[in-house]
Amino acid sequence: MKLKQAWLNNPAVWTIGAVVAIGAVALGARGIGSPAKTTALNTIPAPAVSVSSERTVMMVDLKALDRSFQALAEAAAPAVVHIRTQGRSANVFGASDLVEAEGSGFIFRPDGYVITNDHVVGGMDKVTVVLHDGREFEGKVIRAEESDIAVVKIDAKDLPTLRFANSKDVRVGQLGMAIGAPFGLENSVTYGHVSALNRTNEIPDPRTGSSRRYFDLIQTDTPINKGNSGGPLINVDGEVIGINSAIFSLSGGSNGIGFAISANTARTLAETLIEKGRVKRGYLGIAPTNLKEYERKKFGIGTGAILREVESNGPAAAAGLKENDVIVKIGAQDVTDDGDLRRALFAYEPGSETKVEYVRGGEKKSTTVRVAEPPTVTARQTPSEIDTPDQPFPQFKDNPFQGDPSEKNGRPKLGVTLQSLDSNLRSQFKLPNDVNGVVVSAVVPGSFAERYGLKPGDVITQFDGKAVTKPEEIVDMMSKKRSGQTVSLGFTRVDGSGRQQQMVQAPLP
Numbered sequence: 312m313k314l315k316q317a318w319l320n321n322p323a324v325w326t327i328g329a330v331v332a333i334g335a336v337a338l339g340a341r342g343i344g345s346p347a348k349t350t351a352l353n354t355i356p357a358p359a360v361s362v363s364s365e366r367t368v369m370m371v372d373l374k375a376l377d378r379s380f381q382a383l384a385e386a387a388a389p390a391v392v393h394i395r396t397q398g399r400s401a402n403v404f405g406a407s408d409l410v411e412a413e414g415s416g417f418i419f420r421p422d423g424y425v426i427t428n429d430h431v432v433g434g435m436d437k438v439t440v441v442l443h444d445g446r447e448f449e450g451k452v453i454r455a456e457e458s459d460i461a462v463v464k465i466d467a468k469d470l471p472t473l474r475f476a477n478s479k480d481v482r483v484g485q486l487g488m489a490i491g492a493p494f495g496l497e498n499s500v501t502y503g504h505v506s507a508l509n510r511t512n513e514i515p516d517p518r519t520g521s522s523r524r525y526f527d528l529i530q531t532d533t534p535i536n537k538g539n540s541g542g543p544l545i546n547v548d549g550e551v552i553g554i555n556s557a558i559f560s561l562s563g564g565s566n567g568i569g570f571a572i573s574a575n576t577a578r579t580l581a582e583t584l585i586e587k588g589r590v591k592r593g594y595l596g597i598a599p600t601n602l603k604e605y606e607r608k609k610f611g612i613g614t615g616a617i618l619r620e621v622e623s624n625g626p627a628a629a630a631g632l633k634e635n636d637v638i639v640k641i642g643a644q645d646v647t648d649d650g651d652l653r654r655a656l657f658a659y660e661p662g663s664e665t666k667v668e669y670v671r672g673g674e675k676k677s678t679t680v681r682v683a684e685p686p687t688v689t690a691r692q693t694p695s696e697i698d699t700p701d702q703p704f705p706q707f708k709d710n711p712f713q714g715d716p717s718e719k720n721g722r723p724k725l726g727v728t729l730q731s732l733d734s735n736l737r738s739q740f741k742l743p744n745d746v747n748g749v750v751v752s753a754v755v756p757g758s759f760a761e762r763y764g765l766k767p768g769d770v771i772t773q774f775d776g777k778a779v780t781k782p783e784e785i786v787d788m789m790s791k792k793r794s795g796q797t798v799s800l801g802f803t804r805v806d807g808s809g810r811q812q813q814m815v816q817a818p819l820p
Contacts, residue, residue, distance in 0.1 A: 379547075383488060384500045387549050389443045389471040390418045391542060392425055393492040394450075394463070398435035415491030415542030416440070416463065417551065419581065421470045426581050427541030428556050428572075429454050429461040430523075440465050443498065455590040457685075459523045459556060460572065460580040461541075473543055476550035478573040479647075481505060481529060489533045489555055489569075491542030503533030503567075505552075509601060509650070510570060514557060527650035528570040529553040535569040544571040553577070579654045593659035593682035596625015599638065599649040612670050614647040615639045630680040632669065639675075640668035656682070723794045723819035726758020727751050727765060729782035740768035743810075746803050748772035749782050763815040765802065773801030794819055 396412045414431030418424070425440055432438045438450040440463055448465035455461065482505065489501045510528035531544060535555045544553040553571025583590050598620035607613055615637040621628050632638075638646050642665045644655040659665055661684040668677045730736060730750045737743075740750065748770040754760045771779060774788050775798060792798060799816040 380488075380502065383545075383547065383549060384490070387473060387488070387543070387545055388490055388498055388500070390473040391443060391490045391498070392416045392418065393441040393495075393497045394425075394427055394431055394541065395439045395441065396432055396435035397437040413492060413495050413538050414540045415538065415555070417490075417543045418470045418472050419475065419551075419578075420585075421468065421472050423448075423465040423467045423470060424581070424585060425450065425463040425465065426554065426577060427461055427463060428554065429456050429459045430556075431541045432461050432463060438463055441497070442467075442470075453584045453588060455580045455584055457523055457592065458572075458576070458580055458590065459525065460554070460577055460584075462581050462584045473545065473549070473551050475574040475578045476546055476548070476552045478527070478529070478552055478575045479650075481508060481546070481552050481573075483507060486547050487531050487533045487544050487552065488546075489531075489535050489539055489542060489544050491535070491539035491555065493536035493538040495538055499539075501534040503531055506530040506532050506568070509648070511600075525556070525570070525572065526653050527573040527576050528556075529573055531569050531571060532567040533569060534565040534567070536565050539569075550574075551577075573650065575650065576654055579657055583657055590657055591660055592685055593656040593661060593663070594625075594685035595627040595632075595656065595680060595682065596622035597627045597632070599652050601648045602637065610637060610670060611673055612637055612639070615670065616646050616649040616652040626680050626683045630667070630678045632667070632678065632680070633671070635671075637670040638667060639670060641665055661685075723789075723792055723796075724755075724758065725785075725789060726755035726760045728753035729771070729785060731781055732770065740805070742768075742770060742805055746770055746805065746810075747780060748803065749779050749785060751802075759817075759820055763800075763817055764813075765800075765815070766804070768804070768806075770803045770805075771800055772803055773799070775799055792819055 392415065394414045394416050396414075398410055398412075412431065412435065414427060416425045416427030416431070419426050432450075432452045433454050433456060435452075438452055440448045440450045442448070446467075448467055450463035450465045453462045453464070485505050487503055487505055489503075491499060493499050507530035510530050511526045512528070514523055514525065529544065529552060531553075533544060535542075535544075535558060539555045540557075542555050543551040544555055546552050552574050554574075554577045555569060555571050557570040558565060559568035559570075580590055597618050599616035600619050602610070602612070602615060602617050606617060617637045618627070618632060618634055621632055621634050621636075638652055640646055641652060641655045642658070644651060644658075646652045646655070659682045661682055664679055664681050666677055667680050668675065670676070728751070730752045732742070732747060732750050736750050736752075737746075742750075751760070751765055751769045751771065752767055754765055754767060771785065773779065774785050777784075777788070779785055789798075795818050797816060797818050799814065801812070801814050804811045804813060
């Protein structure tokens with residue numbers, strides 16, 4: 312099932328890898344919210360108001376505003392951590408490279424639980440958490456891979472914490488502050504505001520050929536860059552409203568459009584990981600969205616999640632649900648928007664059953680749905696998706712996929728992810744049955760492949776004049792190549808203009 316996403320039209324987005332509740336701002340022994348610093352913030356004078364016969368003029372005390380931001384940063388920073396990782400990454404030869412990555416996170420439980428993005432720590436052999444006071448701890452990672460959230464447990468206690476806000480209370484236009492380690496620069500603070508809410512998309516991971524689904528994202532113009540990933544986006548009360556996770560960028564840096572996983576989603580996932588050690592999301596085969604204003608009037612209902620699509624062979628369809636049904640409750644969970652519905656599915660194991668209440672044509676109905684196992688989301692490149700012009704998960708500190716794509720030992724890289732051609736890939740890239748070879752599923756920016764025009768969906772049919780049908784054949788022939796040697800690639804491209812046979816013959820970098 313393809314989820315419809317009309318809010319961006321073929322953008323370029325860089326998911327930031329290594330270096331991307333209620334109360335007043337205060338920080339005590341355990342975190343924001345203790346009385347220790349609440350008084351200081353409460354004494355900041357309110358803006359002065361001057362009234363004339365013609366107009367009312369708001370005179371802002373800039374020094375007071377400045378002090379309030381200082382207090383907010385000072386109160387929140389002790390709970391924000393810098394994360395360094397080491398691991399191995401497979402290269403085009405089938406061997407592995409030692410890689411290092413960096414990111415951010417924050418402490419949300421005083422007994423040593425840190426939350427961050429999975430793309431910062433997932434699959435790494437060593438994860439080091441650096442606290443604000445300089446102490447370093449090796450961490451144990453618990454992952455929610457598909458949702459891009461991870462919990463890192465360190466052996467420490469009585470730590471300062473940040474608490475989660477109720478992200479349903481977040482409003483467009485409110486101020487936000489990001490704290491993290493962009494480009495490895497610890498304790499960096501940036502300010503902005505919330506630009507939009509409820510963004511949804513899929514971001515492909517070239518390492519695995521699969522995609523991560525993001526929903527209920529908070530969009531912000533708060534500057535976030537590589538290394539801010541996993542760090543908090545906080546409100547003026549010092550509460551976390553989101554986890555900085557991705558940016559829309561044509562340059563690779565902050566262009567003023569960033570995305571944070573909402574606090575409610577992040578908290579649900581983190582608590583599930585701690586309680587169960589894993590997240591197993593249930594699947595209904597639906598594409599829910601929030602009701603539009605005219606639909607609330609049309610259906611006579613104020614809240615709920617309307618089903619834009621229902622898979623014909625999915626669990627929801629089997630239970631009698633149809634397009635334009637509005638789900639208002641699942642199990643014991645009231646559904647006020649699509650985020651409630653999606654989060655509720657984290658509580659249901661595949662194979663379990665749950666009651667679903669919905670509205671159809673103004674009439675309230677109910678049914679029982681048997682929850683299924685979610686399918687693997689294969690990475691796609693279509694105009695309705697976020698494109699990833701760089702290796703997103705993780706973005707390496709010393710990135711072997713950026714700049715000069717050749718290795719120090721002289722072995723060059725093509726800079727592609729290769730897959731054997733099967734029925735799923737034929738369907739994904741709309742490849743006819745008579746096209747055979749090795750599919751390019753991802754291309755690394757700055758690489759040989761990108762330089763000479765290869766794109767995801769291209770099918771390599773020949774390597775140095777020899778027909779190829781398996782990725783291993785290309786890997787084996789590349790292992791014998793050295794920088795400066797010429798390679799020839801024959802490939803087939805099928806797109807809107809038809810089928811094209813192309814050839815690249817050039818020296819390797």
